[in-house]
Amino acid sequence: NAGVMQNPRHLVRRRGQEARLRCSPMKGHSHVYWYRQLPEEGLKFMVYLQKENIIDESGMPKERFSAEFPKEGPSILRIQQVVRGDSAAYFCASSPSMVSSYNEQFFGPGTRLTVL
């Protein structure tokens, strides 16, 4: 059973370009979370999605950032017109359900975005 997969693992963009980060949850998981980690910092929640629905985007910057989790295919975190401050590691996590609030979140290896 493959774990959470993220690609690309490393992404370099110039200021003003777009960045697309992909996340394939574990098999059987229907909940996806995106977190951002700045150097020497903990992870900060960005957005929580279920298939075709954004459940909580309270941690997402209001501009330039968007996320989706379509019925088919991976979840996508999209950053438009990137700036240097967007340089960070972006982690995706998945969990099987929200029946219990104790369900473990399994993290992917992350995408390290560098904006030149």
Next chain:
Amino acid sequence: QQQVKQSPQSLIVQKGGISIINCAYENTAFDYFPWYQQFPGKGPALLIAIRPDVSEKKEGRFTISFNKSAKQFSLHIMDSQPGDSATYFCAARGRGSQGNLIFGKGTKLSVKP
């Protein structure tokens, strides 16, 4: 406002010693407290987790101690090994929340041989 405060920021322990990392929280609605271990270049991996209805949970060399009245919890690593060298994050999740975790800033542990 930081809702989960973690200390120390870094920790050096001799092989065989006990590593202790502390966290404090403010929101009494939190009811799930996991610890994650992260190696350089990797994603966080769940190490051990506790609910506030118990005061201690042990799994192998790893123990969580939980003090509900003080709103504090700690991770103890017994017989620390060089392979334990990593960054450790405490986290919390609220009852009835949408599931997102709130993380501490992390503790970088180095175990010297």
